[in-house]
Amino acid sequence: MLSRKKRINFTDISIILVITAVSITCLIPFLYMISLSFSSNDAIISQKVTLWPVDFTLETYKTILSDVEMIYTLGYTIVLTIVYTLVCMFLTICAAYPLTKQRLKGRSFILTVFIFTMYFSGGLIPSYILVKNLDLMNSMWSLILPGAMSVFNLIILKTFFASLPESLEESASIDGCNEFGILVRIVLPLSLPSIATLSLFYAVDRWNGFQDALFYITNKNLYPMQLKLYQIITANQQLDTQQGEGSVGAYIIPESLKAASVMFATVPILVVYPKLQKYFVDGVMTGAIKG
Numbered sequence: 506m507l508s509r510k511k512r513i514n515f516t517d518i519s520i521i522l523v524i525t526a527v528s529i530t531c532l533i534p535f536l537y538m539i540s541l542s543f544s545s546n547d548a549i550i551s552q553k554v555t556l557w558p559v560d561f562t563l564e565t566y567k568t569i570l571s572d573v574e575m576i577y578t579l580g581y582t583i584v585l586t587i588v589y590t591l592v593c594m595f596l597t598i599c600a601a602y603p604l605t606k607q608r609l610k611g612r613s614f615i616l617t618v619f620i621f622t623m624y625f626s627g628g629l630i631p632s633y634i635l636v637k638n639l640d641l642m643n644s645m646w647s648l649i650l651p652g653a654m655s656v657f658n659l660i661i662l663k664t665f666f667a668s669l670p671e672s673l674e675e676s677a678s679i680d681g682c683n684e685f686g687i688l689v690r691i692v693l694p695l696s697l698p699s700i701a702t703l704s705l706f707y708a709v710d711r712w713n714g715f716q717d718a719l720f721y722i723t724n725k726n727l728y729p730m731q732l733k734l735y736q737i738i739t740a741n742q743q744l745d746t747q748q749g750e751g752s753v754g755a756y757i758i759p760e761s762l763k764a765a766s767v768m769f770a771t772v773p774i775l776v777v778y779p780k781l782q783k784y785f786v787d788g789v790m791t792g793a794i795k796g
Contacts, residue, residue: 541764542566549760565765574725575733575769582712582730583773589649589711590704596654597703601662602688623656629720636721647721648714648729655710658703665699666692705778712774730770737766 536556541549545560553559569575603609604616627635632651641647669692677687693700715731722728728736 538764538767541761542768544761546759546761549764562761565759565761566769568762569765569769575766577726578728578730578733579769579773581727585645585648585729586708586711588645589653590707592649592653593655593658593707594700594704597659597662598688598693598700600654601659602666602692604659604663605666619656619659633720642721643724643727645727648711648717651717652710652714655706658706662696662699662703665696669695708777709774734766734770738763 533556537554540554540556540558542565543558543561543563544554545562548554548559600619604612606612609615626632636642636647636651641650673691673695674687677691682690713731715729715735718727718729718732719735722732
C-alpha cells in the first residue's frame, strides 16, 4: 500500500514537472517580447536584453497610443471579432441543435456532408474566386463568411446538446413551448459552458487570423490588427530590399516598436480569456465526452 502511494505521488510530481517545464517554455518568449517592448532600441541592437528590460522606457507605447491609425485598427479588429463570433455561434447553434433530433430526416447524411468538409476543400484559388465573384473583396464580410462555421466546434456543441436530458424538452413542450422557445429558454441556458468555450475559440481564431485579409483586403482602412502587425514586422525587410535597389532615406522601424506592437495586439485577447476560463475546461470536456 505504501509503495503504491509512493508510485502515485511520483507520477503526480512527474506530471507537474512536465507541465511546469512546458509552461515555462511557452512563457519565456512572451516575457522576452515584453522586455524588448520596454527597452531602448540601442540596448536591443547591442543584444543586452534578455528577460528584463534594459534602459527602461515607455516611448514605444506612447508612440503606438498616439498613432490614430493603430487605434483605429484596434477598434475595427474588436468589432470584426465580435461580429464574427456572433455570426459563427448563431450558425453553429442553428446547425447543431437540429442534428440532435432523431426525427430530422437525412440527419446522418447532413452530418456526413459537414464532416466531409473537414478533410476536403476547394482550395485557396477557388475560395478567392468565390469571394471575388460574390463581390466581397475589401469588405468585412470577406473575413467573416468564408469561415463562418467550424465543423469541429459544431460536433462539440452537438454532443453537448445531445447530453441534455430529453425530459426537460418534453416538459417544456407539454407546457406549450415550441422548438424555438425550448432552444432559447431551456437548451442555451444549460449550455453556457460550451457556448462560452466555443465563442473563445472563434474569437481567438479571428483575432489571430491575417492570411485571409492578406488575400481579400487591399484597403488599409480595413486591415485587421494581425495584418497591420505583419506589415510592421516585415517592413524592415522590404526597406532593405528597396535600399539595395537604390532607394534612399527609408525609415527603419525600431525593434522596440515592433515588440510593443506585438504586445499591443496580444493584450486585448489576453484580457478576454480569464473571464471565460471558468467555462473552458467544463465546456470542452462535457462536449467532447458526453453523449
